[in-house]
Amino acid sequence: MSLRFSLMGPVRAWRDEEEIDLGPRQQRAVLAALLLNNGIRLSNDQLIGMVWDDPTPSAVMALRTYMYKIRKAIPELDLKSKDGGYTLRAELSDDCRDEPLVGLTSTYFEAQRARIANERLHCREALLERELDVLELQKHVAAFPLRERPRALLMQALFREGRQAEALDHYHHVRALLNDELGLEPGPELRKIHAQILKGDLNLARRPDQLPPGLPDFTGRTVEIAAALRALPRTVGITGMQGSGKTALATHVAHLAKHQFPDGQIFVRSHDVANELLRAVGVENPHGDKAALWREKARGKRFLIVVDDVVDPAGLADLHTPGSAMILSSVRRLNALPGVTWVKLAGLTEGEAHQFLRKVLDPARADAEAEAAGEVLSRVSHLPNPIRVLGGKLTGRPHWTVAMLLAQMERETQLGSAVPSDCRAVLAPMIKAEQQLSDEERHLLQCFSRRESDVIDICAAAEMAGVEPGAIEYVLEALADVHLIEPLVLGRYRLPRFVRMYFGWRAPVLTS
Structure with a gap:
């Protein structure tokens, strides 16, 4: 079960896909004040000052009543009074299409509306800078005719499309507008781009946008998403067995965080990661020390890089640069990589x-x-x-x-072996996992799958395999590394049901 909150338009909340009734306007205002200060403790006096411009003595009782009703409507928030104040931690999910905080009228909310609108404007222009779409830039310029930054971006986009004359004409138009409306000449950015276009030497850096589309039915993983977002821009690693949704989660997190990385997003599946990163920024057929060349190209930039299905950590050595971030997915947890925050995936709840x-x-x-x-x-x-x-x-x-x-x-x-194709599609994660096992590992899983208990210890595993306990521990740990068994306490492991089903089916039939 997941909760979502929105401050765009009226304050709203959903439990999974069902909208929650948040009550009257002032009750929504109390919730909005808590959401705007996500994770920060607010005293009763602070909350009252945010919600009411001229509070009466009855505001204290009204606040308590509203808090009681919010807790009753959304008990998952665990919103308790502590030291005369309240703290709320929640996930905001906004599409930025509506005006924020509709219907909330205090001075505090007016100031927050202006702040959010300004942040949205900067986010929108950062997106336009990445995409340099002429039509979208023209719409934005029409809505904000005196902002010079989008004018400069439109000139770059026109130049990139080979429309040099239109880019120069646009400069003369905006210069006349600024003179007429404000009595000002264009600023240094516009003048510089105008001069570069005249000389024909406007070099536009390639901004890669390689993220695959997110899954429209992506579900759950609230805890894992929060952990990954907290860790960025440090490197995040996502590990789990085949079929657990590592790539989907990495892509989902990348889309949530990409606005923080205006120089582009790069998605790599190749084993030669440095080579693919360089190609993404326009360096074809690089020679020499590729890692050093990448660090030079990425210096001072903010890229978000997703490296999917990492097998060899050596391919990632020396690629990290300050300001950029990596999200890795790997069946195995790559402990040799320093500074990685690992998120482990099992099945969904x-x-x-x-x-x-x-x-x-x-x-x-x-x-x-x-x-x-x-x-x-x-x-x-x-x-x-x-x-x-x-x-x-x-x-x-x-x-x-x-x-x-x-x-x-x-x-x-x-x-x-006569398994229908649709069944093989269900079993595909296990089939792929089995292909990477040694004969000894495969045999142990088949033996384990025939046992009634889903928990095994080293001694029982050694007896099944006919070897010493010290030797079988390495096999068990290798299976735990690829999540085909789950380590419990030292020397004890659990077999997931899906793994039991597959390797029990694969086990040879014993005859007397």
Whole structure:
């Protein structure tokens, strides 16, 4: 279950996809004041001063009443009074399309409205600078005709499209406008760009925008997202088993944070990371020390770099530059890399998995068989990729029930090698993981999967494998490193249900 709040337009809140009734205007104003000071303790007097311009003695009682009703409407906030004040921590989710704080009229909210509007204007112009889209810049210039920065950007965009004459004509137009309206000459940025266009030497730095689109049905991971955003601009690593959604989370976090990195976003899947970074900023066929060349190109810039499916940490050595940030995804946690904040992914929570299935499948079908749906989700350990495949399969079979899917899953785990293609799609994360295992690791997982208990210790594992406990510990730790078993306390491990299902199916049948 997730909470979202918006300050754009009227103050609003949602629990998952359902909007929460926040009560009357002044109650919304109290919540807005807390949200605007996210994570900061506000005393009763501070809150009253923000919400009421001329508070009466009854404001104290009104504040208590509003706080009581906010806690009742949104108990997940855990909003408790401490030392005569309140602290709220929440995630704001705004699309910037509406005016902020609509309906809130105190002096405090008027000042916050002006501050937010100014921040939005700067964010909008930072986005326009990255994209240099002529049409969007023309719209922005029409809305803010006396702002010189977007005028300069429009001249650059026109020049980049080969419209040099239009860029020069635009300069003369804005010069006349500034003279008529303000009695001023254009500022140094406009004059410099005008001179560069006249000489034909306006060099526009390439601003890469390589992030894949985010998933429209991305669900959950609230804790992991918050941890990653807190860590940036330090390097963030996302680790987890195959199918856990590492790439989706890395991309989602990158889209949330990209406005902080105006020089561009780079997405790399290549093993030669330095080479791909240089190509992204316009350096083709680089020679010599690529890492040093990248550091030179990135000096003073703010790039956001996503490196997906990292295998060799040596390929990332010496690539970090101050001001830029990296988000890494890797099955293994790469402990040799210094200064990385690691976020570990397992399956979704039970609630998140149900919510995701309702997005992939018709919600009415998922809700009608909640118990069967819960069993299906449990069998794949609540991993997003298998859930997407199974939900898609049911969507393509409108006359099937979830119970029918569950029955087919029962049969398919007993089919040996004759596995249907849609089942193989569900098992794809495990198939990929198995391809990277040694014979010894594979054999141990198959033996483990035949046991009734999902927990094993080193001694039992050694007995199954017929080796000494000291030797089997290395195998168990290797499996834990790729998240096929979960380390509990020293010497004890748990087998996830999805792993048990796959390797139990793969295990050879024992005959007497």
